[in-house]
Amino acid sequence: MSHHLEGSRNSCALHGALQLFEAIEGVIPVIHSTSGCGVQHYLGVTRLSGGNDPFSSPPVSSSNIAEKHVVFGGGSRLREQLKNTVKVVQGDLYAIVTGCSTEMVGDDIPAMAREGREQDWPVVYANTPGFSGDVHHGYHLAVKALIEQLPGIWKRTGEFQTRMVNVWGIIPNQDPFWRGNLQELGRLLEGIGLVPNLLLGSEQGIAAWKQIPEAALNLVLSHWGKLPAGLLEQLYGTPSIILEGVPVGSAAVPLLRRLTEQLKLDQIRSEEFITREESLLNHQFARLADSYYRAGFQREFVLVGESAQVAGIGEFLGKSFGLLPRMLIITDNPPDNVQEALADRLSSIVSGYDTEVIFSEDRAEITDIMRTSDVQLILASSLEREVAVELDVPFLALSFPLDDRIVLDRGYAGYRGATALLEDIGSTILAFSRAWHVC
Amino acid sequence: MSLLRAKAPRSREKRLDTLGAWLGPVSAASTEFAGDEIAQRIRTFAQSSNDDLLYALRILAGIRDSVTIIHGPRGCAAAGLYHIAAGCNTRWFVTNLDERDTIMGADRKLRKSVVALYRRYHPAVVFIVGNPVIAINNDDIQSVVEELHEELELPIVPVYVTGFSSQNAVSGYDTALHSLLKYLSGNSATALKNERINLLSVAEHPQDRKDAQNLLKQLGIGLNVIPDDSTIDQFRLAVSARASIPLSPDAPEYLGAILDKKYGVPLINVLRPVGVEGTGRWLKSIATFLGNEEAAEELHEIKSAEIALQLGDFSLKGIKTYISLSSANAFSVLDLLEELGGEVAGLTITHLDRLHVGHLNELALRNPSLQIHVSDGQAFEEISILRKLAPDLYLGDATHLGQVARLGIPVVSLESLAIVGYSGVVRLARRIKTALANSSYGLSLAKVNSPYQDAWFRRSHNWHIKQEVK
Numbered sequence: 001m002s003h004h005l006e007g008s009r010n011s012c013a014l015h016g017a018l019q020l021f022e023a024i025e026g027v028i029p030v031i032h033s034t035s036g037c038g039v040q041h042y043l044g045v046t047r048l049s050g051g052n053d054p055f056s057s058p059p060v061s062s063s064n065i066a067e068k069h070v071v072f073g074g075g076s077r078l079r080e081q082l083k084n085t086v087k088v089v090q091g092d093l094y095a096i097v098t099g100c101s102t103e104m105v106g107d108d109i110p111a112m113a114r115e116g117r118e119q120d121w122p123v124v125y126a127n128t129p130g131f132s133g134d135v136h137h138g139y140h141l142a143v144k145a146l147i148e149q150l151p152g153i154w155k156r157t158g159e160f161q162t163r164m165v166n167v168w169g170i171i172p173n174q175d176p177f178w179r180g181n182l183q184e185l186g187r188l189l190e191g192i193g194l195v196p197n198l199l200l201g202s203e204q205g206i207a208a209w210k211q212i213p214e215a216a217l218n219l220v221l222s223h224w225g226k227l228p229a230g231l232l233e234q235l236y237g238t239p240s241i242i243l244e245g246v247p248v249g250s251a252a253v254p255l256l257r258r259l260t261e262q263l264k265l266d267q268i269r270s271e272e273f274i275t276r277e278e279s280l281l282n283h284q285f286a287r288l289a290d291s292y293y294r295a296g297f298q299r300e301f302v303l304v305g306e307s308a309q310v311a312g313i314g315e316f317l318g319k320s321f322g323l324l325p326r327m328l329i330i331t332d333n334p335p336d337n338v339q340e341a342l343a344d345r346l347s348s349i350v351s352g353y354d355t356e357v358i359f360s361e362d363r364a365e366i367t368d369i370m371r372t373s374d375v376q377l378i379l380a381s382s383l384e385r386e387v388a389v390e391l392d393v394p395f396l397a398l399s400f401p402l403d404d405r406i407v408l409d410r411g412y413a414g415y416r417g418a419t420a421l422l423e424d425i426g427s428t429i430l431a432f433s434r435a436w437h438v439c
Numbered sequence: 440m441s442l443l444r445a446k447a448p449r450s451r452e453k454r455l456d457t458l459g460a461w462l463g464p465v466s467a468a469s470t471e472f473a474g475d476e477i478a479q480r481i482r483t484f485a486q487s488s489n490d491d492l493l494y495a496l497r498i499l500a501g502i503r504d505s506v507t508i509i510h511g512p513r514g515c516a517a518a519g520l521y522h523i524a525a526g527c528n529t530r531w532f533v534t535n536l537d538e539r540d541t542i543m544g545a546d547r548k549l550r551k552s553v554v555a556l557y558r559r560y561h562p563a564v565v566f567i568v569g570n571p572v573i574a575i576n577n578d579d580i581q582s583v584v585e586e587l588h589e590e591l592e593l594p595i596v597p598v599y600v601t602g603f604s605s606q607n608a609v610s611g612y613d614t615a616l617h618s619l620l621k622y623l624s625g626n627s628a629t630a631l632k633n634e635r636i637n638l639l640s641v642a643e644h645p646q647d648r649k650d651a652q653n654l655l656k657q658l659g660i661g662l663n664v665i666p667d668d669s670t671i672d673q674f675r676l677a678v679s680a681r682a683s684i685p686l687s688p689d690a691p692e693y694l695g696a697i698l699d700k701k702y703g704v705p706l707i708n709v710l711r712p713v714g715v716e717g718t719g720r721w722l723k724s725i726a727t728f729l730g731n732e733e734a735a736e737e738l739h740e741i742k743s744a745e746i747a748l749q750l751g752d753f754s755l756k757g758i759k760t761y762i763s764l765s766s767a768n769a770f771s772v773l774d775l776l777e778e779l780g781g782e783v784a785g786l787t788i789t790h791l792d793r794l795h796v797g798h799l800n801e802l803a804l805r806n807p808s809l810q811i812h813v814s815d816g817q818a819f820e821e822i823s824i825l826r827k828l829a830p831d832l833y834l835g836d837a838t839h840l841g842q843v844a845r846l847g848i849p850v851v852s853l854e855s856l857a858i859v860g861y862s863g864v865v866r867l868a869r870r871i872k873t874a875l876a877n878s879s880y881g882l883s884l885a886k887v888n889s890p891y892q893d894a895w896f897r898r899s900h901n902w903h904i905k906q907e908v909k
Contacts, residue, residue: 002535004508004552005516007523012514028890031487034571034602037514038487039816042838044517048524055890056841057818058487066481067604070575084484084903088819088895090888100512101571101603104541130512131541131572364559382524403524 007363007383009331009400012130015041016138016171017097022046022054023172025205026092028061030085032078032107033099035064037130045135048382049173049400050407061085061094065101075107082112086121092206093153095145096125103129117153122206124149136224136332139171143228146209147235154210163263164195164215166232169225170246172200174332175309176402180411180420181246185221188414191273192256193265213238216263221246222308223334244342245311249281249320249418277415284419285321288426292322295433297426300326302373304366304380305399307332307342309412313379313398316418317425318349325355326375329366331399333359377429394432396424442701443621446581446597448613448693450605452479457792458813459488459606462820462901466807468791469799481606484903488816489789491600491611492570493518497642498615499598500527501667504563506556508532510549510580511570515602528668529566532556541572550583557591564594564623564671574601594671596622607790608815609765612641613693619666620697623674628702633676636660636725637683637704639691640667646857651686651712654722654860658734665694678702684725686859687711689767689794711767711859714775715743718860742861749865753872755781761825763787763835763843764853770798772834772858779868784830789815812900818842819891823900832875847885849874 014033018041021029031038042058063081065074078096085094094116098109109125116123126145128138167185172178179201186196197215199208218229218240229240241262247255253274260270291297301323303314307330317323328346330339343357356373360366367387370378378388378395382403388395397405398412411417451457460480461468471477492515499507500522507529509516519531534552536545553565567580584595598618600611638655640648648667655662663676677683683698684707685691695706707728712721719739726735758781762769766788773783783806788795791813802809810828814820818839825833825846833843836853844850851867851874858867 002537002540002548004532004534004548004555005513006530006532007519008513008516008531008533008535009520010513011517012512015514015517034490035485035488035606035816036490036493036602036608039489039493039838040514040517042487043493043521044514044519048520053841055839056845057839058816060486060819060890062485062487064482064485064488064606065603066606067601070571070603080483081485088484088892088903089890090892099514099571100541101575104572104575129538130514131536131538133537134513383520401520401524 005362008361009381009383010134010136010333010361011041011045012135013133013138013141014097014099014128014130015045016135016174017126017128017142018059018138019045019135019172019174020139020142020200021095021097022059023178023200024209025203027206028085028089028091028094029059030082030094030096031059031062031099032074032081032096032102032109033062033065034101035062037099038062045173048403050176050402050405052173052176052179052407060089070101070105073105073107074102075112078102078107078109078112079115082116082121082123093122093124095142096123097128097142100129100131103127122153124153134333135174136171139224140227143168144231147212147228147231150209151213156213158211158214160216161195161211161214162216163193164197164211165189165217165219165259166197166212166215166238167199168218168220168228169222169308170200171224171306174400175306176400176405176407177398177411177413180407180409181413181417183409184411184414184416187416188252188256189259191277192260192270194259194263217241217259222306223338244307244338244345245315246308246413248312248316248412248421249415250278251312251315252414253278281415281418284422288422291426291430295429297429298322299376300324300374301377301379302327302329302370302375304329304384305331307334307338309399311342311346313412313421314346315349316421318355321422323377324353325349327356327358327369327373329358329360329369331361333361377425379425394428396428398424442697443617447599448617450610451607451613451790451792452605455792455794457607457609457790459790459815460904461791461811461813462904463811464807465799465802465809465811468811469803472793472796472799479907480904481907482817482903483905484819486817486819489608490602491605491608491614492568492602494608494611494642495568495598495600495615496522498612498619498666499529499566499568501642501669502564502566503528503668503670505529505566506532506560506562506564507566507568508534508549508552508556509568509570510534510536510545510578511572512536515570530560530562536572541576544576544578546579546583549580550587553583553587553595554591557593564596567595567597569597569599569601571602574604594622609690609790612690616641616666616691616694617697619674620694623671624678624702625675628678628704632679632681634661635663635676635680637677637680637698638662638664639683639685639694640664641687641690641694643667643686643859644855644857647859647863648686650857650860650862654712654718654738655725657738658722658726658731660725660729678704680704682707682728684709687767689765692794711771713771713858713863714778715746715861715864716778717771717774719743746861746864750868753779753868755779755871758782758832758875759784759830760832760834761785761828761830763821763833763837765789765836766791766795768853770795775858775864775867783809784828785810785812785824787812787814787821787824789813819895820900820903822846822889822891823896823898826896827900832871841884842889844881844884845887845889847878847881849878849881
């Protein structure tokens, strides 16, 4: 049985589906629910992700059902809304998503989508009532809808592409750095001669989603990317490489080598690329060494965020930057077997030093745990600022929700992301230390 | 007793003929509201808009030492994160209902949550907030409230919002205030009246509230502010106060009316203290009630002179402004802009009802062709209107300001700008001056496409607003 949550940072399935659809250029979500669902999404999710708002407003189409639709059914209201959405809002694809109310009433959503397609409108649907699960479940429902339903709208035309890789598992806005992270991963793949199919973000529209079946490989960057990858393996036989986290810094090396081997790429080119990137990162390390030692960067830290983020950032800071991961708090509720694997892997990042790996999404519980941690640096969401102030330690907000940062292209993935992370953590520690300067 | 007996008040559309969709000249609105029957309008295409749940949360966010449990699925509590970011008094919880709960009911889960949170936080009050799932399932919140109220000796206040029973979010203020009075104020006023004046401040900007409080303090008036940033004791105190003065005639309307009709606390009927004249009128209304007119007159003169000095030669002469705000706010900002020498190109207001008849009639005489658009969150209509009117400036507090700015119109957001009182005039003037002085950002935004089809812009703005067929 689910439990009550304080300050829940994992919103509902509807909001997760909206995050996915809004991150694809040209996709227009059509919400079939009460009027407030889209506003809740805007206030409680979009606005707290550093500024990632494609429409400069809440989602642009919502059926806003009234009491009579609850009593008599809302199918006709959705029919009307869909018809008029196509006329009012520009889009390449219209994606019906549902809320709790219309699902409880039992409106026939597939029938409505079918009617739309019979009019030659590009329409997909996903049943996404909030009670069916959290944002991660919503991400699953939305990608599944696209993978299964797009081939019914557009016949597959492209050829198999030996160098193309689909990237899965980064959830827009739930990872506030999703755009930057995807761009950097794309850059790394291109660096060794691959063609990344990033699927989300700038210049990623329906064309990207149509070519999914043509890819040679799925690259999965979190537990949440396993579902679409598995689906594609079933449908098209596409193999996958599965990582349980977004690689930061040198963690990219084994990935790039594995890709080179598996897809039979030019090894010399890949090694040259790796050497150049490693060398650049080492120079970044060297340039900040003076500040590092002077301001005492080497600290025990706690990191709070989604598993993909915590694994990547935690390992980078522990294995390459000399920091000590005292506590890693993972908030995205992966299933038990994944939790066990993550705990195994992350509890000994630094040899001879014990890292506590904790799974929780409850603000009160996370706050209590942090109070006992005796750490000297907090990397978490804005919900942890209060306890950071109480503990009087440097604090950087880097996971959802973020209320004091603008994030446009910044990312913490790969080599460029590692550099950005060094800048942000370093600046945080320096700004904190300045407060103690006495003239 | 009978006034607060129901679980929730009647919706605004039933009490005040509130419309959430309408477009036309102010003269037509005035005529329509002069009649007995007002036809409800619906939209055949709609965009997300606030609902009663969201408005109720705004009020609960302000109650000190409280715990708010949204008894629903996770998404119904998303706005809690927004309120945490904005700095709120309450602690937010969601019972996190899953599919099974929607079939079997979840009052056991609710009961466990209330007990656990009481033990952890010992709050002064616990709020339990409804939502579409609970409303459709008809979950029994009431028996949980009654049992645990006795067991824990704790005020537990259920707020029966539904997300769909009213098409006007403002009804959510009424529902929250209804419950706050019903459960926290007692059945009747104490025999002994206190000398305080209730300042009714509903979901106001904290600076707006503080400015208003300071002005009243300068007149030596002892205040009891509810519901914003108030303790639960203040609701008990409120029913024995000498009178109530609202910061707006609209949002606290139900609160003022119940305090008056049920508890005999007279309500001073006055418009919002916005603009120099508006603020003076507001101060004089309470001073007159207290027989202290001269002091208010004197304060008004001193403050007006100060403001005139600070404004210098600032004038909005020749500037046509479009206003898009909650209704009472919009009408008072209209007066303020005219006070500053400007002209209003048109209005979008969140709702229109019998509370606004005075404004409608007055405007119908002065400026009958002024266009009024009634909409909460219907950006597509507003964009269409703005393309036609091409105003020089846009003042609004909606969540689609970025879309407006893509038209290249200078935008001033009032979401976090306090405009109440004398100092509010100076703050707004400065913000407007800045917006008009440099439009380079707007010009960049204008290069990004609008999300709408060109065909939509060839339709009439009210193409999707229809009379409801019952």
